[in-house]
Amino acid sequence: MYKLYDFLPSGNCYKVRLLLNQLAIEYTRINIDILNKESRTPEFLKINPNGRTPVLCHDDKYLAESNAILWYLATHTRFLPKDQYEQAQVLQWMFFEQYSHEPNIATPRYWVSILKAENEYKEQLKDKMKAGYAALDVMEQHLVSNDFFVANQYTIADIALYAYTHVADEGDFDLSGYSRIKDWFRRVESQDHYISINKSK
Amino acid sequence: MYKLYDFLPSGNCYKVRLLLNQLAIEYTRINIDILNKESRTPEFLKINPNGRTPVLCHDDKYLAESNAILWYLATHTRFLPKDQYEQAQVLQWMFFEQYSHEPNIATPRYWVSILKAENEYKEQLKDKMKAGYAALDVMEQHLVSNDFFVANQYTIADIALYAYTHVADEGDFDLSGYSRIKDWFRRVESQDHYISINKSK
Incomplete structure (x- = not known):
């Protein structure tokens, strides 16, 4: 239950x-x-x-x-590799997401599109955008030689990173220069039983 | 190697x-x-x-x-419980550490004691201190009924949380009201082969 x-x-x-x-x-x-x-x-x-x-x-x-x-x-599903080093790589990307990515990419979206308070946060947004683009650069570089983040397969590392990256434009990020990330969006979105954000089914 | x-x-x-x-x-x-x-x-x-x-x-x-x-x-050592839910609780506390704790408790220490630039970061420090004390409150409350963070045993969740908490005073945090946290420091420090920060052996 x-x-x-x-x-x-x-x-x-x-x-x-x-x-x-x-x-x-x-x-x-x-x-x-x-x-x-x-x-x-x-x-x-x-x-x-x-x-x-x-x-x-x-x-x-x-x-x-x-x-x-x-x-x-x-755990014990196809969304997490079994190898100990690959599991640690999944965690590496998930900690990257919570430390270097989410605070800089999700927060601008929250301020701009959810609170609609862009002007109030103008100064803080500058720092967030700079750090957010740095995180996107790390992802783009990794995807030059990888279809997914770990073990060449769709894992929870992809789910963790996809969640806020694919709506980064709602926080005023411009993804037009990130072609590898946009190709990866399509790979994630073609997975079985994919659902979009704002949907529960 | x-x-x-x-x-x-x-x-x-x-x-x-x-x-x-x-x-x-x-x-x-x-x-x-x-x-x-x-x-x-x-x-x-x-x-x-x-x-x-x-x-x-x-x-x-x-x-x-x-x-x-x-x-x-x-993995496969005494520092990580074997039970799937307890393992997830270890991760819960480690993600709490990287998202709600470290950015607010480690960063003031870095500004105050390592860069020695307290005046330069005066405004940002106010927000960091407020969020840092909120994280310490969550820890203190958990330790009212727990000797360690997960499964009543010393795990990597304790190591992750101990690292910056025990030097929070170097970022101007006052731990005098956090008696449960200070008791837990002593339990961590009494573990076999404990070494202090700044030491490699």
């Missing part, structure tokens, strides 16, 4: 919805409107004291952090 | 040195002075295109991201 505490516009939540769909796992979706501070209520903080979505509940056990949830669901 | 590309004052590098020591793995240490931009040279960028330390080299294979390296080294 799976439950997902989920906010539809969130790329971090989308990662989990996409994998659940690709694994054909049925789940109950519980909407948490973070704009309405529903991830900071006393009830929600009991589930995740860090006050963030997504949270997965499986057999009454809770798990937070999108990439930890991906790992939990993908 | 293990090589570690390492910067002694870095808490992220320290995590790996501590675990290597506790696993009694011999390695060659290669000093990368990030203050001298040695992690951004063309040679280093071939090893890690993201230009960060630590990087582990094992049998000519490279791996970046401190927590991915911890996972790689800890």
Whole structure:
């Protein structure tokens, strides 16, 4: 029995919805409107004291952090290689995503397209954009000689990186110079049971 | 044959040195002075295109991201539980560390104690301190009913969180109100083959 505490516009939540769909796992979706501070209520903080979505509940056990949830669901499936070094490479890219990519690419999208407060964050946006383009450069370079991020196969590393990269334009990033990334978008989008962001099925 | 590309004052590098020591793995240490931009040279960028330390080299294979390296080294050892959910909890705390903790607790230390540029970063420090204390609050609360972060045993989740928490005072954090965290410091420091930061043995 799976439950997902989920906010539809969130790329971090989308990662989990996409994998659940690709694994054909049925789940109950519980909407948490973070704009309405529903991830900071006393009830929600009991589930995740860090006050963030997504949270997965499986057999009454809770798990937070999108990439930890991906790992939990993908273990022993085709979405995670079996080799120890390849598994570590998957984690390397997922930590890259949460440290160097998501704070710089998801945050501008949140400010620009979700809060619609571009002017208020003008100064901070400059630094974020610079660091965000640096992360995109690292991805583009890797994709020159790789179809996917690890082990030449579609894994949860691709899911983690795809979630916010493919909507980076909603944070005013210009992807026109990133042809390898755009080719990789098409490879991800052609996977079985792909669903788009904002969709739960 | 293990090589570690390492910067002694870095808490992220320290995590790996501590675990290597506790696993009694011999390695060659290669000093990368990030203050001298040695992690951004063309040679280093071939090893890690993201230009960060630590990087582990094992049998000519490279791996970046401190927590991915911890996972790689800890697999099938006592530092990582075997249960799938407990493994995912270890990752949950390690992603919490890289997203909610390290950027807010390590960065002030870097500005204040390593660059000695506290005045230059005065404004940014305010936001970092607020988010850093929020992360410390989450840890303190968890340690009210847990001796360690996962499975009631010392794991790589503790190593990942200990690295920058125990030197948070070097970024002007006041830990005097965090008695559970300070008790946990003592439990970490009493582990076999513990070494302190700035030490390689």
